[in-house]
Amino acid sequence: MPTPKEKAAFAKRLKDSLEPLKIRGGTKLAEQFNLRYRGDRPVTPQTAHKWLTGTTIPKPDKLRTLAEWLNVKEHWLHYGPSPGASARPMARGEKYPPSPEIIELASKIQSLTPKDRFLVEEMIVRFYGEDNEEE
Known part of the structure; x- marks a missing residue:
């Protein structure tokens, strides 16, 4: 189970990746995410808001959709850069x-x-x- 610090770090990476798209709120994130997600259950604005505030981290299928949409590595979006890595992937907008x-x-x-x-x-x-x- 992710720690509060890990959830907050995920939220920051997500927000930084969404910034160039001018997506800042849960409603807009849920709307745009659901256009791309092919799973059974779309996300609600409340769930998207929880991602942005670091309350929760998405399940793997939703994380995969986010990473593909934002053109970042799924591992980087979830966990951040590898320990001791000299170079890390650039987030969209960075x-x-x-x-x-x-x-x-x-x-x-x-x-x-x-x-x-x-x-x-x-x-x-x-x-x-x-x-x-x-x-």
């Missing part, structure tokens, strides 16, 4: 340190006129999917 190529690209974008910079920013937002308003 940022890699900027590479020299990224810094050069940012400099080029910064040198654009304000109008062109706005256009590039709008394209990035459009492709990245941040243009979805919260419901």
Whole structure:
């Protein structure tokens, strides 16, 4: 049986993985989860809320669906990084340190006129999917 500390750590990994999708509450999580889950019993908003608050950790079939949806390793989502692991999987939305190529690209974008910079920013937002308003 997971300890309260393990449940809280799971909840943090789950919330961090959901952040880029702008899913913050149990109702929205349950709704989106149930669209992907192929099991017998869909989750309720109350159950999803318990996942987000670290009250419970999902059963293996639901954990598998979450991991596939969020594009993270099931083991990492449930347990976190392995002890002594030098590298851990990046959670969705977690940022890699900027590479020299990224810094050069940012400099080029910064040198654009304000109008062109706005256009590039709008394209990035459009492709990245941040243009979805919260419901």
